[in-house]
Amino acid sequence: MILWRQLQRESFTALDKVALFLELDPENKAKLLSHKKFPLLLPKRLAAKIKKNDLKGPIAKQFLPVLEETFLQEGFVSDPVEDGSFRKTGKLLQKYQGRALILSTSVCAMHCRFCFRQNFAYEKEKLGFEEELAYLKEDTSIHEVILSGGDPLSLSDEALKALFVSLNELEHIRLVRFHSRFPIGIPERITEEFLEALTSCKKQIFFMLHVNHSEELDDDHFRTFKKIQRLGIPILTQTVLLKDVNDDKESLKTLFLLLVSHGLIPYYINHLDQVQGAGHFMVSKEKGLALLEELRSELPGYALPTFVEEAPHQPSKLVIR
Numbered sequence: 168m169i170l171w172r173q174l175q176r177e178s179f180t181a182l183d184k185v186a187l188f189l190e191l192d193p194e195n196k197a198k199l200l201s202h203k204k205f206p207l208l209l210p211k212r213l214a215a216k217i218k219k220n221d222l223k224g225p226i227a228k229q230f231l232p233v234l235e236e237t238f239l240q241e242g243f244v245s246d247p248v249e250d251g252s253f254r255k256t257g258k259l260l261q262k263y264q265g266r267a268l269i270l271s272t273s274v275c276a277m278h279c280r281f282c283f284r285q286n287f288a289y290e291k292e293k294l295g296f297e298e299e300l301a302y303l304k305e306d307t308s309i310h311e312v313i314l315s316g317g318d319p320l321s322l323s324d325e326a327l328k329a330l331f332v333s334l335n336e337l338e339h340i341r342l343v344r345f346h347s348r349f350p351i352g353i354p355e356r357i358t359e360e361f362l363e364a365l366t367s368c369k370k371q372i373f374f375m376l377h378v379n380h381s382e383e384l385d386d387d388h389f390r391t392f393k394k395i396q397r398l399g400i401p402i403l404t405q406t407v408l409l410k411d412v413n414d415d416k417e418s419l420k421t422l423f424l425l426l427v428s429h430g431l432i433p434y435y436i437n438h439l440d441q442v443q444g445a446g447h448f449m450v451s452k453e454k455g456l457a458l459l460e461e462l463r464s465e466l467p468g469y470a471l472p473t474f475v476e477e478a479p480h481q482p483s484k485l486v487i488r
């Protein structure tokens with residue numbers, strides 16, 4: 168546990184330090200935004216994959232705050248999926264029938280500049296999940312609990328185990344799904360203790376990993392994912408379609424092939440949620456559809472994720488393709 172906590176602490180959080188590390192010239196440095204509201208958070212492992220003095224690569228684009236974030240764009244709002252309106256307790260959202268989402272923590276391993284939850288007012292006062300568990304106990308129509316955040320892997324193994332002990336007691340809960348991006352930045356988080364915590368959960372676990380580009384991944388990740396897969400936990404992935412990050416056929420094809428060749432299933436590709444400050448990441452649905460259509464003839468069906476968007480107050484995500 169000490170190692171990953173330490174790695175988390177050692178991530179870049181200061182613009183000057185990351186600019187120095189990336190050897191940015193004054194012209195590139197001037198493109199960065201000293202952003203107070205949603206601060207820079209970049210694990211060193213990811214920073215090391217950015218080409219020196221280059222802000223154009225897929226990792227630099229996703230994690231470095233730039234001036235474009237201050238441009239106002241019509242339709243881009245603070246809470247694009249209206250998370251606030253689905254709050255049932257301080258840390259629980261229920262959007263869809265049969266499923267409930269626990270905002271297990273506000274902390275992530277990295278800050279993705281396009282994050283739709285970057286303005287969310289997380290409940291930080293109360294420790295534990297007493298109210299959330301009471302809600303789950305009461306509503307026996309809920310069969311799946313989604314652990315989201317922030318990132319549920321920011322919780323300690325002890326906190327996760329305690330949550331599993333409580334969930335194990337609720338017979339109607341059959342599935343536990345992790346929504347996580349943490350191991351992309353800090354694969355060391357998948358410790359023996361974490362794996363042991365997973366085995367203490369008596370429900371079927373699914374792991375939904377957020378990954379957007381093949382450059383985020385290396386052999387360490389796949390060795391780590393294997394440890395989760397060996398526990399009988401399927402790893403599905405979700406990808407956000409992002410301008411100048413992965414909105415070209417080769418980037419998507421390389422990513423999806425890499426994932427399936429390690430037994431990870433590309434499950435969703437998400438149309439961007441229109442959060443304020445992320446307008447420069449927008450890719451049209453038409454372009455997304457055309458890209459997926461091209462890929463259909465080049466990849467097996469199981470390597471092609473479903474193209475979806477989230478629209479508030481709908482019974483499920485909307486399938487674009």
Ligand code: SF4
Nearest residue numbers: 275278279282317348
């Ligand atoms: S890891 Fe997920 S929750 Fe955290 S900033 Fe990135 S997209 Fe948002």
